[in-house]
Amino acid sequence: MTIPKRFPWRLFSRIVLIQALLVLVAVAASGVAARYFYKQQFIAQVESQLHVTLKSLTQDLPGDLPANVTPSWCATHSHDSSFRLTLIASSGLVLCDSHHQVQTMENHLGRTEVQAALGSTSGFGQSVRYSETLSENMLYGALNVKSKGVFLRGAIPLSNLIASLQILDSSLIGFLVLIALVLGGFALWSGRKLALPLGRILLKAENVAHHQASEQEFEEDSFGELSELDSSLEDIRRDLEAKAENLNREREEQATLMSAISDAIIAVDLEGTPLFYNSRFAVLFGGQAVLRTGNARLWELFRDPEVLDAFRAALKGGKNTAISAHAFAHSEGQKFFSLSVAPLRRSTIGGVYGAVGVFHDVTALKKAEQIRIDFVANVSHELRTPLTAIKGYTDTLEQDIGQGRAISKEFVEVISRNTARLMSLINDLLDLSSLDANADNLQRIELSTEEISARVLKQLSGAFETKKQNVILHAGVSNVYADATRLEQVLVNLLDNAAKYTPSGGQISLSWERTPSNEVLLKVSDSGPGIPPEHHERLFERFYRVDKARSRELGGTGLGLAIVKHIMQRHGGAVWVESTVGQGASFVCRFPGALG
């Protein structure tokens, strides 16, 4: 008998123990029953012998009883010293007794066997009881001899019965032990036969429960009669595996989806403990450390009463709440989120078990809105200045004409200058708006840097000459991949600024270079006053000026660099300024390579 490594000893011992107990009970019960029936049989036999003996003795009874009975009659007819014979008158008076003096004996009418004989149709009654006189169990039998008016009573000791019961007991015990051993062996054999496949089934069920591959591969028939259970288990295992796989896939999909969503999402239970949150939430609300502890509560993540109220309304009242553009303090500065909170309900019971909050980042929108507001205010302001001047001077001209005074040329010049200023402002605004709206598609082609530079320099030559500025062109790159009109606009804006802000007799240079990564750099440098570093970052914003008064005086709109930045972005490039106060300024434009 080979016992597998993981034999189910507990199960086996239980099966064997139960079977052994059953065997013991069965064997003990059959022993007791056999003994009982043997005893009953023995007594019945002795009783019938006694009955026969008493019956035969009736023939020896003297006539004319009770007068004629002699005290020795009983002793004479008892034959055997162990057989006690008593003759009792129908009144219960003992007439003679083989083992006793009648004078000392009490009335025997009340004796069980006598009463039984009186009540029996056969006239025979019996009783088994302990005899005080003989100190042993006796079988008493009484025969009612009605014709003579007496009872013949005999008593036989049951010592023979006890002796034979002892013999029976010892042989019975031997026999029963033998049977118990055989049945015990059978219990062991059948216990193993049952425990082995059950153990394998249990092992398999254990593996199924722990989603483990079976450590031990079982043969087809190793489950015996339990093979049906095995195949059901196999079905369950396959089903579980499929379900676990589906669940994992769904979980992965969900996790991917969650991390792909740009909104921050958090779900909490009724106590405010996070049930789940996506990576965006962890990043945005900086509560990773708190979140990672696993004990984080909603009020540790948000201090804002409005946000907490929204969650409370969902958790306690099952209400949906939406908050638009709520400001949150963030490590990167103030951020704005629109928040919608909805209760989580279990479809089966319909009760609220949590709430989910979706935080949508509207910071960019909010900023854009602010830029728009500022822009409208700036435009209005920029338009008002020349318009006020035009209005003022036209009013004066009107008055002069009305009063017949000569029209001042100076006034007309001022009106003309401000109108030109308005025109250039409107043109710049239209340019910006077309760039914003992506309205004009760039026609990028290979352009000769020398050709386009020369054209622009010629266009602005008047300004350079007026201020006696020296302009140098260095075309280290022959071609650039760009939109001709837009590139011209960039060059005009940068060179016009250089001419404007560089004092008379200054130096202006225009150079083209190629970077090691095949990008083209356009550099417009001047020997002007330079720009303090604190302005560098904001210089390309709309209407941003370092010196407002000077810019206006020079006819600047404050939009030139913003247009340059836009055009460069549209080309996939960039623009920046390099400048030290007192040492001039360089504006650098980077164009990506031809295939960039």
Ligand code: ADP
């Ligand atoms: P503007 O029409 O006022 O020149 P820009 O957008 O072209 O507007 O320029 C923004 C501001 O940048 C200018 O007001 C000026 O203060 C500064 N700036 C531009 N170019 C130069 C330069 N070459 N040297 C010094 N400051 C300059």
